[in-house]
Amino acid sequence: MDRRTLLFSAGAAALVGGGAAAQASEPIATLRNVRIAGQAGEAVDLRLRDGRIAQIGRSLPASDGQDLDLGGKFVSPGLISAHCHIGSVQGVSVGAQFYTRENIARQLGVYAAYGVTTVASFGLNTDLFYAIQRDVRTGAIQGADLFGADRGFGVPNGGPPAQATSAQLFRPATEAEARANVRESIERGADFIKLWLDDFQGAHLVKMDPSIYRAIIDEAHRGGRKVIAHVYYLEDARAVLEAGADILGHGVRDRPVDQAFIDLMKRRKAACIPTLGLDEAFYLFAEQPELLQTPVLSGALDPALRAQLSNPQWRAGTLSNPALPQWKAAFATNKANAAALHRAGVTLAFGADSGPMPLRIPGFAEHRELALLVEAGLSPREAMTIATEGTASVMGLADRGRIQTGMLADLIVLPADPFADVRTIDRIEAVYRLGRRVVAKPRAS
Numbered sequence: 026m027d028r029r030t031l032l033f034s035a036g037a038a039a040l041v042g043g044g045a046a047a048q049a050s051e052p053i054a055t056l057r058n059v060r061i062a063g064q065a066g067e068a069v070d071l072r073l074r075d076g077r078i079a080q081i082g083r084s085l086p087a088s089d090g091q092d093l094d095l096g097g098k099f100v101s102p103g104l105i106s107a108h109c110h111i112g113s114v115q116g117v118s119v120g121a122q123f124y125t126r127e128n129i130a131r132q133l134g135v136y137a138a139y140g141v142t143t144v145a146s147f148g149l150n151t152d153l154f155y156a157i158q159r160d161v162r163t164g165a166i167q168g169a170d171l172f173g174a175d176r177g178f179g180v181p182n183g184g185p186p187a188q189a190t191s192a193q194l195f196r197p198a199t200e201a202e203a204r205a206n207v208r209e210s211i212e213r214g215a216d217f218i219k220l221w222l223d224d225f226q227g228a229h230l231v232k233m234d235p236s237i238y239r240a241i242i243d244e245a246h247r248g249g250r251k252v253i254a255h256v257y258y259l260e261d262a263r264a265v266l267e268a269g270a271d272i273l274g275h276g277v278r279d280r281p282v283d284q285a286f287i288d289l290m291k292r293r294k295a296a297c298i299p300t301l302g303l304d305e306a307f308y309l310f311a312e313q314p315e316l317l318q319t320p321v322l323s324g325a326l327d328p329a330l331r332a333q334l335s336n337p338q339w340r341a342g343t344l345s346n347p348a349l350p351q352w353k354a355a356f357a358t359n360k361a362n363a364a365a366l367h368r369a370g371v372t373l374a375f376g377a378d379s380g381p382m383p384l385r386i387p388g389f390a391e392h393r394e395l396a397l398l399v400e401a402g403l404s405p406r407e408a409m410t411i412a413t414e415g416t417a418s419v420m421g422l423a424d425r426g427r428i429q430t431g432m433l434a435d436l437i438v439l440p441a442d443p444f445a446d447v448r449t450i451d452r453i454e455a456v457y458r459l460g461r462r463v464v465a466k467p468r469a470s
């Protein structure tokens with residue numbers, strides 16, 4: 026069993042276990058003989074101190090801490106996902122009952138084991154979020170750093186789907202209520218404000234009233250918070266950008282973006298998180314069951330989910346689902362639009378919308394998203410840059426996303442350079458979070 030298998034097997038145990046999340050070892054003082062991903066040049070040493078990269082140089086003098094020679098392996102900044110959901114799923118089940126400290130700590134450990142060292146949970150967070158965020162920052166929970174958008178804003182008798190409780194979602198009926206809910210979120214410590222405005226392709230009868238999202242956006246901006254909007258249709262995306270939304274949480278999936286839309290995004294300095302894998306995930310495992318055997322997925326798959334995905338009836342049902350053509354069309358449109366936006370100079374950010382339903386598997390979904398960005402036409406370097414420093418910038422995080430003195434020591438060790446081939450990201454050998462190696466801890470039983 027090689028180290029890669031070990032890592033993902035351990036991740037599997039953590040995923041299944043629910044008891045213990047990833048566990049970190051002692052901090053490393055120096056990673057020696059590493060090549061910096063995305064950069065030409067000879068191997069260097071990275072001196073790590075207090076969770077940050079303190080010094081980069083050749084043959085740094087011995088320190089009084091633990092030194093590790095990586096023998097010329099590549100080190101990449103950890104991935105930053107600006108769109109996921111924590112505490113919504115366990116196995117094949119979805120519900121508010123899974124928003125627990127134990128489950129979320131486990132999920133943050135899984136993200137970190139996959140090299141996703143920072144995540145933003147965009148909505149459906151209960152008040153427990155803030156205690157967990159504190160625990161991640163103090164090290165009481167070992168896993169991906171956590172940002173979030175408090176509960177998020179939906180529509181009375183509308184989207185998003187109804188499994189979210191009132192402890193997880195606001196559904197304001199009036200502008201005054203919307204503004205009060207935004208202030209309440211910010212007082213609790215929300216990093217962002219999230220809203221869902223569409224009808225989920227006809228699943229709901231009503232969309233969010235423009236007066237409500239205008240009030241949400243205005244109040245968020247008064248409080249110095251960026252607003253991320255769930256969109257599907259071009260016209261909704263246009264309208265919410267006109268109202269001042271900062272980030273589109275998904276790509277436009279109903280039709281091609283036009284020049285006016287591109288100009289609007291640029292004028293607003295807005296970013297788009299395409300979440301290319303979202304629609305593909307509905308049918309991916311039915312079309313490509315061999316994925317279940319790949320090391321990057323096989324070790325980390327929950328047994329109940331594995332059973333479902335391996336079930337011929339589930340596969341047949343998925344492949345004959347009347348929605349299949351729409352999923353495929355949305356996927357194709359999304360890829361074309363992401364490429365068009367990127368070529369036009371619009372900012373893309375990284376995120377796979379993993380975690381709100383079982384088929385969008387934390388960690389795996391982010392790796393898949395990188396490959397899909399390349400499939401859409403971006404170069405591996407562009408995809409990796411978006412998934413690291415680009416998304417750090419969109420999230421306003423100046424302390425991560427690059428291998429540079431002063432940056433957080435959130436690092437992925439790889440046998441090759443993912444900036445040259447993103448599939449390398451499936452071959453993670455080690456992950457460091459704040460200078461400590463992330464080790465997924467199997468459950469006791």
Ligand SMILES: [Zn+2]
Binds near residue numbers: 147381
């Ligand atoms: Zn989402």
